[in-house]
Amino acid sequence: MSAALFSDAAVKAPVIASADLTSDFSITAEELRALLDLAADVKLNPTRYAATLKHRYLSLLFEKPSLRTRLTFELAIKQLGGDCVVSIGPIGDREPTKDLARNLDRWTNAIVARTFLQSTVDELAQWSSVPVINGLSDLYHPCQSFADLQTIEERFETLAGLKLCFVGDSNNVAHSLMLNGARIGMHVTVACPKGYEPDTNILAQSTRFATQHGGSITVTNNPIEGVAKSHVIYTDVWTSMGQEAEAAQRIESFKGFQVDSDLMRHADKNAIFLHCLPAKRGQEVTDEVIESNQSAVFDQAENRLHAQKALLLMLLA
Numbered sequence: 478m479s480a481a482l483f484s485d486a487a488v489k490a491p492v493i494a495s496a497d498l499t500s501d502f503s504i505t506a507e508e509l510r511a512l513l514d515l516a517a518d519v520k521l522n523p524t525r526y527a528a529t530l531k532h533r534y535l536s537l538l539f540e541k542p543s544l545r546t547r548l549t550f551e552l553a554i555k556q557l558g559g560d561c562v563v564s565i566g567p568i569g570d571r572e573p574t575k576d577l578a579r580n581l582d583r584w585t586n587a588i589v590a591r592t593f594l595q596s597t598v599d600e601l602a603q604w605s606s607v608p609v610i611n612g613l614s615d616l617y618h619p620c621q622s623f624a625d626l627q628t629i630e631e632r633f634e635t636l637a638g639l640k641l642c643f644v645g646d647s648n649n650v651a652h653s654l655m656l657n658g659a660r661i662g663m664h665v666t667v668a669c670p671k672g673y674e675p676d677t678n679i680l681a682q683s684t685r686f687a688t689q690h691g692g693s694i695t696v697t698n699n700p701i702e703g704v705a706k707s708h709v710i711y712t713d714v715w716t717s718m719g720q721e722a723e724a725a726q727r728i729e730s731f732k733g734f735q736v737d738s739d740l741m742r743h744a745d746k747n748a749i750f751l752h753c754l755p756a757k758r759g760q761e762v763t764d765e766v767i768e769s770n771q772s773a774v775f776d777q778a779e780n781r782l783h784a785q786k787a788l789l790l791m792l793l794a
């Protein structure tokens with residue numbers, strides 16, 4: 478990153494051409510690189526950006542619970558000089574989603590939505606005249622992966638060529654990591670039980686990105702093989718929000734996929750442990766691993782704030 482790029486009093490942030498972030502497909506490899514550079518600068522020089530989004534307002538919509546996404550978007554817009562309103566509850570029940578979108582875009586400058594279905598985020602974007610940001614859907618969690626990549630780059634001073642193994646369920650978090658890790662040149666392995674492999678379209682697309690950017694995507698049902706010599710070991714809950722009815726079955730299916738100290742020993746000796754949080758200690762990860770010196774989960778949580786500030790600047794400044 479050129480230091481001069483963001484040193485003007487009037488911040489000139491790079492833009493995201495698609496004008497939405499409905500999924501990881503909304504951002505190009507170049508825009509992702511620019512976002513990570515901007516996130517690093519925002520973290521280092523927060524006051525430089527303090528008034529950048531003055532008089533800009535966000536609508537935050539949550540169909541599912543949230544701590545990190547909600548509070549970091551609230552703080553991000555406020556620390557950039559703007560403000561937000563929050564609505565919690567089902568989208569599309571009380572009135573059609575297309576009407577909701579055309580109310581919110583009259584009052585606020587962008588919409589962040591955490592939904593059950595990806596199609597809800599897409600429908601909001603279709604009808605809204607202001608940017609729509611995916612704050613987690615059944616398929617993607619792009620904002621999480623931006624903070625993940627920022628955290629990894631801080632620790633290793635690089636991303637391309639690093640080996641990341643996601644152990645567990647091939648869920649929204651795994652999908653976004655596959656897509657963004659691949660397009661930044663990382664080697665991403667998903668180690669999951671049979672029957673819990675990534676979405677086939679996302680697997681194909683991320684493999685294509687990996688080929689273009691010098692990385693790779695691997696799927697294995699063997700966690701030890703997957704973790705071998707990895708620089709980053711990542712896991713997430715076995716039962717995501719909305720899948721609660723499958724929880725007992727999933728505990729059975731994911732036996733052998735817990736990230737514990739034994740599994741960590743197969744990784745690179747300087748490996749870090751990541752988890753998007755909230756974690757179910759004793760299921761997908763042991764208390765020992767999440768509390769170990771290798772764990773970077775709270776840096777990762779902090780970076781949600783910085784990465785989302787960068788995203789808001791790119792969409793709204």
Ligand code: CP
Binds near residue numbers: 545547621753755
């Ligand atoms: N990681 C994450 O998105 O956390 P929340 O569910 O608390 O927002």
Ligand code: NVA
Binds near residue numbers: 754
């Ligand atoms: N995969 C989890 C992530 C929570 C941040 C879920 O969707 O519940």
